[in-house]
Amino acid sequence: MSVEALPRFRAENVRGMLRHGLITVVFCCFIAAALAITQHGDWGAQMVYSLSIGLISWLFIDVGRLLISGHREVLWPPGPWGYLLVAGGVAVGFLGGNAIGDAWTHQPLLDFGNFTERKLATTIVITLTATVCMCFFFYSLGRSKYMRSQLDLAQRNATEARLKLLETQLEPHMLFNTLANLRVLITADPPRAVAMLDRLNNYLRMTLSGSRALSHPLSAEFERLADYLELMSVRMGERLRYTLDLPDELRGTPVPPLLLQPLVENSIRHGLEPKVEGGAIDVRARQLDGRLIIEVSDTGVGLDAAQTSESSGFGLEQVRERLATVYGDQGRMSLAAGPSGGTLATLSFPLQPRS
Amino acid sequence: MNPTALIAEDEPLLAQALKAELAAAWPQLQVLATAGDGRSAVREALRLLPQVLFFDIRMPGLDGLGAAAELADRWPVDEAPMPQLVFVTAYDEYAARAFETQAIDYVLKPVQPERLRKTVLRLQQALAAQLRVKPAPAAADEALERTLAQWRQVLAAAAGNGGSAPPAASTAPLKMIAASEAGGSTVRMVPIDEVLYFEAADKYIRVLTATHEYLIRTPLKQLLAQLDPEIFWQVHRAVVVRSSAIEAVHRDEAGKLHLDLRGRPEKIPVSRLYGHLFRAM
Numbered sequence: 179m180s181v182e183a184l185p186r187f188r189a190e191n192v193r194g195m196l197r198h199g200l201i202t203v204v205f206c207c208f209i210a211a212a213l214a215i216t217q218h219g220d221w222g223a224q225m226v227y228s229l230s231i232g233l234i235s236w237l238f239i240d241v242g243r244l245l246i247s248g249h250r251e252v253l254w255p256p257g258p259w260g261y262l263l264v265a266g267g268v269a270v271g272f273l274g275g276n277a278i279g280d281a282w283t284h285q286p287l288l289d290f291g292n293f294t295e296r297k298l299a300t301t302i303v304i305t306l307t308a309t310v311c312m313c314f315f316f317y318s319l320g321r322s323k324y325m326r327s328q329l330d331l332a333q334r335n336a337t338e339a340r341l342k343l344l345e346t347q348l349e350p351h352m353l354f355n356t357l358a359n360l361r362v363l364i365t366a367d368p369p370r371a372v373a374m375l376d377r378l379n380n381y382l383r384m385t386l387s388g389s390r391a392l393s394h395p396l397s398a399e400f401e402r403l404a405d406y407l408e409l410m411s412v413r414m415g416e417r418l419r420y421t422l423d424l425p426d427e428l429r430g431t432p433v434p435p436l437l438l439q440p441l442v443e444n445s446i447r448h449g450l451e452p453k454v455e456g457g458a459i460d461v462r463a464r465q466l467d468g469r470l471i472i473e474v475s476d477t478g479v480g481l482d483a484a485q486t487s488e489s490s491g492f493g494l495e496q497v498r499e500r501l502a503t504v505y506g507d508q509g510r511m512s513l514a515a516g517p518s519g520g521t522l523a524t525l526s527f528p529l530q531p532r533s
Numbered sequence: 534m535n536p537t538a539l540i541a542e543d544e545p546l547l548a549q550a551l552k553a554e555l556a557a558a559w560p561q562l563q564v565l566a567t568a569g570d571g572r573s574a575v576r577e578a579l580r581l582l583p584q585v586l587f588f589d590i591r592m593p594g595l596d597g598l599g600a601a602a603e604l605a606d607r608w609p610v611d612e613a614p615m616p617q618l619v620f621v622t623a624y625d626e627y628a629a630r631a632f633e634t635q636a637i638d639y640v641l642k643p644v645q646p647e648r649l650r651k652t653v654l655r656l657q658q659a660l661a662a663q664l665r666v667k668p669a670p671a672a673a674d675e676a677l678e679r680t681l682a683q684w685r686q687v688l689a690a691a692a693g694n695g696g697s698a699p700p701a702a703s704t705a706p707l708k709m710i711a712a713s714e715a716g717g718s719t720v721r722m723v724p725i726d727e728v729l730y731f732e733a734a735d736k737y738i739r740v741l742t743a744t745h746e747y748l749i750r751t752p753l754k755q756l757l758a759q760l761d762p763e764i765f766w767q768v769h770r771a772v773v774v775r776s777s778a779i780e781a782v783h784r785d786e787a788g789k790l791h792l793d794l795r796g797r798p799e800k801i802p803v804s805r806l807y808g809h810l811f812r813a814m
Contacts, residue, residue, distance in 0.1 A: 351624045
């Protein structure tokens with residue numbers, strides 16, 4: 179979270195404080211009523227004592243709390259400071275409130291000798307109990323509110339991440355250019371338009387729902403790559419050539435959906451698209467010592483020249499993360515300069531995901 | 534004489550489609566050539582000198598904005614008036630927003646016949662106006678200056694710096710530059726006060742002081758955002774100079790501007806787009 183200090187007495191803090199004050203007033207009225215009834219005392223005097231003690235304690239503790247911690251996320255002083263603050267509030271409220279009450283009832287100021295032992299004890303116990311209870315109540319209230327806001331924040335972050343993922347997968351530039359191409363084909367070459375529309379359909383369906391499934395066969399993954407590459411080759415024409423090489427015995431191997439997509443997209447966007455003459459992408463799967471090796475190589479401008487933008491970094495990060503989730507430290511990804519220029523991305527992970 | 538145009542678009546189907554749509558909306562227009570990337574667009578434009586350019590923004594090699602900037606510099610204004618420029622883009626909301634405030638037109642892909650007709654109408658009017666001002670050289674100069682100002686603004690706005698757009702408030706001006714020595718592995722801290730000019734070369738920016746040359750890898754666009762625009766002036770697509778170091782401005786026989794800097798022997802080229810900075814007061 180942010181480390182910058184917030185204003186201590188910002189509007190929401192003052193609002194919270196006043197709310198506490200209101201609850202305190204109500205609570206004090208209840209105590210005064212209870213005392214007046216049980217001790218057959220003077221209603222007015224009990225009210226003044228009770229409200230004075232309560233309001234002074236409240237002011238002391240709430241203002242003190244904001245002075246110490248108002249600029250932070252959690253509005254309660256850490257550790258012993260919290261207890262000290264409550265103790266201070268009780269003492270100041272007790273003395274100040276009694277002084278005001280004594281002045282109201284024209285009794286000698288703070289003359290506790292005049293009280294019977296029991297009465298003094300009762301007043302102290304009531305003040306102490308009430309203050310501690312209220313502080314605890316307010317503290318729990320504030321804490322649960324803080325927890326809820328943290329939860330909201332976490333949820334917002336998760337949603338943002340999902341949206342970002344979707345945006346990288348459904349790059350608007352790609353989508354609109356594909357649609358523009360489709361529009362041309364509809365009149366110029368209807369059968370090809372239908373084929374392209376089917377590819378787009380598959381691609382969109384997979385992108386929008388794929389991230390929810392846990393795994394699918396490698397053959398399905400390769401088919402989705404073919405959809406994407408075919409769409410791109412309609413757009414790029416002769417500038418894009420590609421081969422997909424999947425041995426039959428590996429067709430059924432389960433892999434996380436759309437694992438390879440970001441690698442192929444990066445190859446096109448950062449490798450081939452910037453290159454005037456275009457180039458080739460080759461995706462190969464093979465088996466080595468019980469591990470699946472997938473290589474995505476391109477003859478693009480290469481790692482050095484490609485301006486690694488935020489989106490490509492995000493794509494690679496996503497591949498790494500998914501490998502780690504499914505295969506733990508058994509999943510590996512490396513990025514290197516290709517043998518004939520361009521970039522070579524290699525994924526390697528066990529044929530069976532860890533149980 | 535029929536009006537002429539050049540299309541720069543890297544996707545063959547879309548280039549073909551734009552050509553077809555143009556043929557319907559403006560039958561007299563003669564599309565002289567279609568280029569598939571920025572560099573060949575510049576080459577073909579300089580060879581054919583068309584009156585209208587349709588430039589895709591995202592293109593391999595040199596993008597549409599870069600191609601336009603290069604053309605602004607190299608266009609032979611004595612032989613032909615500056616061409617009318619129309620950007621064509623699929624989805625580039627920043628650029629599109631930048632164009633909205635400018636007089637330069639842009640068309641969104643897929644190109645809609647309705648929308649294209651409006652563009653064609655505007656182009657026809659502009660070309661007609663060009664014919665009218667031809668006889669008076671002063672008016673032609675003025676028209677050229679106006680066109681250059683438009684291009685300058687739109688290129689600056691689309692590149693995300695300068696122009697009429699407010700500067701990014703978050704970036705404080707650079708004080709020191711961590712740069713590597715040319716050919717060495719040492720990183721030097723170079724105070725910005727010592728830098729006389731920056732020059733973008735291929736993948737690097739050369740940082741030149743009176744005595745030394747260093748290299749940094751920051752893109753020029755990013756660097757510009759961190760420089761004080763009062764102190765450092767962009768005078769060329771690839772060159773940013775310390776304004777107080779400029780000693781003299783020369784115009785050669787071809788009408789091109791060059792700068793002499795105090796403390797550096799080489800001549801600095803000034804792009805036509807930035808020539809307005811040096812008009813005698």
